[in-house]
Structure formats: C-alpha cells, structure tokens
Amino acid sequence: MRVMFLVTSMPVGGAETLLVNLVRRLDRRRVEPELCCLKECGPLGEQLTGQVPVHAGLIRHKFDLAVLWRLRRLLRRRNIDAVVTVGAGDKMFWGRLAARLARVPVVCSALHSTGWPDGVGRLNRMLTSITDAFIAVARPHGEYLIEHEGFPANKVVVIPNGVDTNRFTPGGDDFHLREQLGIGPAAPVAVIVAALRPEKNHKMFLEVARRVRRDLCHTHFLVVGDGPERAQLVRLATEFDIAPYVHFLGTRSDIPNLLNLADVNVLVSHNEANPVSILEAMSTGTPTVATDVGSVGESVLDGETGFLVPAGDIDQATSRVVQLLTDPILRAEQGNTARQLVCERWSLDVMVGGYEDLLTGLLERKTGRRIAPVGPAPEAESVEPAMV
Numbered sequence: 001m002r003v004m005f006l007v008t009s010m011p012v013g014g015a016e017t018l019l020v021n022l023v024r025r026l027d028r029r030r031v032e033p034e035l036c037c038l039k040e041c042g043p044l045g046e047q048l049t050g051q052v053p054v055h056a057g058l059i060r061h062k063f064d065l066a067v068l069w070r071l072r073r074l075l076r077r078r079n080i081d082a083v084v085t086v087g088a089g090d091k092m093f094w095g096r097l098a099a100r101l102a103r104v105p106v107v108c109s110a111l112h113s114t115g116w117p118d119g120v121g122r123l124n125r126m127l128t129s130i131t132d133a134f135i136a137v138a139r140p141h142g143e144y145l146i147e148h149e150g151f152p153a154n155k156v157v158v159i160p161n162g163v164d165t166n167r168f169t170p171g172g173d174d175f176h177l178r179e180q181l182g183i184g185p186a187a188p189v190a191v192i193v194a195a196l197r198p199e200k201n202h203k204m205f206l207e208v209a210r211r212v213r214r215d216l217c218h219t220h221f222l223v224v225g226d227g228p229e230r231a232q233l234v235r236l237a238t239e240f241d242i243a244p245y246v247h248f249l250g251t252r253s254d255i256p257n258l259l260n261l262a263d264v265n266v267l268v269s270h271n272e273a274n275p276v277s278i279l280e281a282m283s284t285g286t287p288t289v290a291t292d293v294g295s296v297g298e299s300v301l302d303g304e305t306g307f308l309v310p311a312g313d314i315d316q317a318t319s320r321v322v323q324l325l326t327d328p329i330l331r332a333e334q335g336n337t338a339r340q341l342v343c344e345r346w347s348l349d350v351m352v353g354g355y356e357d358l359l360t361g362l363l364e365r366k367t368g369r370r371i372a373p374v375g376p377a378p379e380a381e382s383v384e385p386a387m388v
Contacts, residue, residue: 001030001031001032001081001082001301001361001363001371002032002034002078002079002081002082002083003026003031003032003033003034003080003081003083003359004033004034004035004036004074004075004078004080004082004083005019005022005023005033005034005035005036005083005084005086005087006036006038006040006071006083006084006085006091006095007035007036007037007085007086007087007091008021008037008038008039008087008089008090008091009037009038009039009040009041009042009045010035010037010041010042010043010044010045010046010048011042011043012042012043012044012226012251012314013195013258014112014195014275014276014277015086015087015170016044016114017040017044017276018085018112018161018162018276019035019044019068020044020047020048020349021162021164021348021350022050022352022355023051023052024048024051024182025348025349025352026352026355026358027352030356030359030360030372031097031356031359031371032052032053033052034052034053034055034078035048035052035054035055035059035082036054036055036056036058036071036074036095037054037055037056037265038056038058038067038090038091038094038269039056039057039059040056040057041054041056044266044316045130045284047251051319053078055074057073058070059090059094060073060372067282068094068097068098068101069095071094071098071102072098072101072102073192075098075099075102075104076102076103077254079117079369080099080102080104080363081104081105081106081117081363082105082106082107082108082359082363083095083096083098083104083106083107083108084098084108084109084110084135084355084359085108085109085110086110086112087110087111087112088111088120088121088124089143090122092109092120092124093123093124093127096109096130097125097127099130099307100127102154105362105363105366105367106132106134106355106359106362106363106366107130107131107132108131108133108134108135108358108359108362109131109133109134109135110135110159111134111135111136111137111141111145111273112137112161112273113199113272113273113294119242120149122147122170125150127151127354128150128155131155132155132362132366133155133156133157134149134151134155134157134357135157135158135159135355135358136156136157136158136159136272136273137158137159137160137161137274137295138158138160138161138273138293138294138295139158139295139298140295140297140298141158141273141274141294141295142156142222144273144294145387157358158207159351159355159358160274160276160345160346160350160351160353160354161274161279161346161351162279162346162347162348162349162350162351163276163279163280163283163342163348164283164346164347164348165283165343165347165348167253167256167270168256168259168280168283168284169256169283169284170260170284170335170339171256171257171260171284172260174257174260174261175259177254177257177258178261178373180255181220181222181247182247183220183247184218186218187218187219187220188216188218188219188220188263188325189218189219189220189221189222189261189262189263189264189265190209190212190219190221190222190262190264190265190266190321190325191221191222191223191224191258191259191261191262191264191265191266191281191286192205192221192222192224192225192265192266192267192268192277193224193225193255193258193259193267193269193277193280193281194225194269194275194277195225195226195227196223196225196226196227196228196229196233197227197228198229198270199269199270199271200225200267200268200269200270201268201269201270201291202223202229202233202275203233203236203354204268204312204314205221205248205268206221206233206236206237206240206242207240207314208266208268208314208317208318208321209221209242209245209246210240210242211243211314211315211318212318212321212322213242215218215322216325216326217320219230219245219325220245220246220247221242221245221246221247222247222249222258222261222262223246223248223249224246224249224250224251224252224255224258225250225251226236226250226251234244234248234250235261242356242381246319255280256284259280259281259284259286260284260286260314262281262286263286263324263325263331264286264288264289264306264321264324264325264331264346265277265278265281265286265288265289265306266288266289266290266317266321266325267288267289267290267291267296268289268290268291268309268317269290269291269293269294270291270293270311271293271294272291272293272294272296273294274276274294274295274296274298274299274346275290275294275296278290278296278299278300279299279342279346279355281338282299282305282338282339282341282342282346283338283339283343284335284339285332285335285336285338285339285340286335286338287305287306287307287324287331287334287335287338288300288305288306288307288338289306289307289309289317289320289321289324290306290307290308290309291308291310291311291312291313291317292308292309292310292311293310293311296308299341299342301335301337301341303304304334304337305334305337305338305341306324306334306338307320307323307324308351326376
C-alpha cells in the first residue's frame with residue numbers, strides 16, 4: 001500500500017527524527033512510504049530524498065487555500081492508499097480534507113504531545129468523522145486525546161515511540177569527548193536533550209544546574225539541541241555565574257556518546273507525551289530525572305529507572321540530580337533497569353510494526369484489500385541527527 005506522511009517541514013526534532021526512522025524501517029514488501037512537506041523539506045526531509053518520493057512547497061503562505069487542491073491532485077496522481085498527518089495545526093486539517101476529496105481510503109492523524117504545540121483546534125475537531133485513527137504515543141497520551149481533545153475512544157490507537165536500541169547502547173566514558181568539551185576526567189555530568197523552546201523549560205534546568213553546583217562545584221551540564229530560546233538561555237547561564245560549566249552544543253549527531261558521557265539525563269518540560277530523549281537515555285543505561293507530566297511516568301518509573309518530580313519543583317529536581325550524581329551504585333542499578341525496559345517496550349521495531357499493522361488493517365477493513373504479513377524485512381539504518 002502507498003502511504004503519504006504529511007508534515008509542515010522536517011527540521012531536526014524528536015517527532016521528525018522518529019518519522020525518518022519509521023519511513024526508513026517500514027517493510028517495502030507491505031508499505032511504500034512517501035513524504036509531503038507543506039513548506040520546505042528541512043534537513044531531515046533532505047535526508048530522505050532519493051530514498052523515498054519527497055514532495056515539498058505545496059503551501060505558499062498562511063492563507064493559501066489553493067493548498068487543498070494541490071494536495072488533492074498530488075494524492076490522486078500518486079495513487080495514495082493512506083494519509084498520515086503528523087502533528088496538529090494546518091497539516092492535520094488540510095491533509096485530512098484533501099485525502100477525503102481525493103477519496104483516499106485510510107486517513108490517520110499522529111500526535112506527539114499533550115497541549116501546545118499539538119493542541120487540536122475546533123476546525124480540526126470538525127474532521128473527526130472522516131478520520132480513521134488518531135495515533136497516540138503512550139497509554140496516558142491516548143487517554144488525554146479521548147478526555148481532553150474529545151476524540152472517540154474507538155478511534156484512538158496507541159503506538160509507542162521507539163528508539164534504535166542497537167545504536168543507543170551502553171558504552172564506556174569517552175575521555176576524548178570530555179577533552180574536546182573541556183570537562184575533567186572525574187567531573188560529574190548532567191545532560192538535557194531537547195529543542196530550545198519554551199515548553200521544554202530550560203530555564204528550570206539552568207536553575208537546577210546553579211543549585212547542583214553549590215553541592216558539587218565541578219559538575220558540568222550539556223544542553224543538546226537548538227531553538228529560538230538559545231540566546232536568552234546563554235545570557236541566563238552567564239547571569240547565574242555558571243556559563244563555564246554549561247555547554248550549549250546545538251544539534252549533534254553523536255547523541256549516544258553524549259548520553260554515555262553523562263551520569264544523569266534531565267527533562268523538566270511543562271508538557272510531554274512520550275519523549276524520545278528519555279527513551280534514548282534509557283537505552284544507553286542513563287537514569288533520568290524528569291517532571292511528572294504527560295506520559296513520562298510510563299518510562300521514568302520513580303526510583304527504578306530514574307526519579308519523577310512535580311512540575312516546576314526546582315528543589316526536588318535538584319535533590320534527585322545530586323542523589324544520582326553522588327551514588328554510582330544507584331545510577332548503575334537504575335540504568336540497567338532502564339535499558340531492559342526500553343528494549344522490551346519501546347524498540348524501533350515495535351513502533352514500526354504498530355504502524356504497519358494499523359495501516360494495512362484499516363485498508364483491509366475499508367476496501368477488502370489485504371496486505372499479507374511477511375517475514376522479517378532486511379534491516380535499515382536509523383537516522384543520525386539528534387532526537388530533540
């Protein structure tokens with residue numbers, strides 16, 4: 001079956017990297033994926049060019065109503081069997097409406113967070129009846145889509161996010177990387193991997209960093225990712241007098257190495273669904289301190305794979321980070337449990353199989369056309385850029 005994944009663009013980000021890995025791993029004996037970016041491709045879209053058909057530039061400006069007819073024409077020309085919109089907003093609206101006009105049999109919407117930026121507005125809710133499935137990334141996320149977004153329970157499907165557990169593996173401390181970053185061989189290290197956007201709450205991370213250094217003055221902090229708040233956060237690190245110990249690394253392709261360098265992973269977002277950065281840290285055996293928001297509690301089992309703290313609780317977050325930085329036995333125990341759990345529940349193969357089964361099952365139910373399950377497909381490489 002031919003499946004069109006529809007997004008706005010493909011910058012380096014968690015949802016976008018997930019999509020690249022999904023598209024690359026889909027079994028071509030069952031599914032032939034294509035990518036449509038309403039605006040420009042972006043760096044991750046460019047990576048897929050030559051591997052799958054990639055379409056871009058279908059919307060000219062915010063109020064370009066002609067995008068509907070361009071999308072309809074594209075879907076009919078490519079003989080698409082299923083449209084999957086990724087994220088809320090314009091692509092969710094125009095993609096599903098165009099699919100209906102083009103008589104595409106299967107229409108799905110994948111959402112990756114609770115609330116902003118994936119809040120679903122009134123216009124998008126009006127298209128619920130023409131949508132076959134709303135894809136959530138964790139059980140609590142699915143409950144949120146039903147209770148808060150108002151989607152019918154029989155249309156909400158949970159497909160957990162997945163990471164490449166063969167790429168994100170536990171490894172030894174990289175002393176050459178420490179040297180490159182200017183971090184001493186015995187210095188404790190905490191890391192945050194997240195786009196520098198308001199909902200990720202890097203300001204709290206920096207406040208935690210300032211307080212941690214009162215107890216552990218040699219601790220360094222890695223900030224991996226980029227975004228609109230970078231300049232403001234750099235200034236804040238200077239104001240907090242911790243700038244020499246906070247490393248703003250931007251987008252990186254060596255996330256597994258950075259996670260293995262770190263003693264603790266930190267994520268203190270205002271809202272989340274099933275954050276990929278936590279699953280990546282778990283896969284490398286790095287425990288996490290995270291705010292108890294969205295579906296984070298599904299992966300960060302308090303006291304087992306890390307620690308959960310109330311949203312905005314700087315004191316408790318600081319205490320838990322210090323606890324992990326100063327207790328290597330606890331770090332190792334939680335890291336081992338985390339690695340085992342992510343291999344069982346959140347591997348990339350589990351996520352890809354979930355999408356294949358959902359889409360082919362819907363196609364058979366609606367058209368009678370059966371895409372038979374097949375044996376193991378040849379392995380594909382996962383994408384290198386940061387999952388932020």
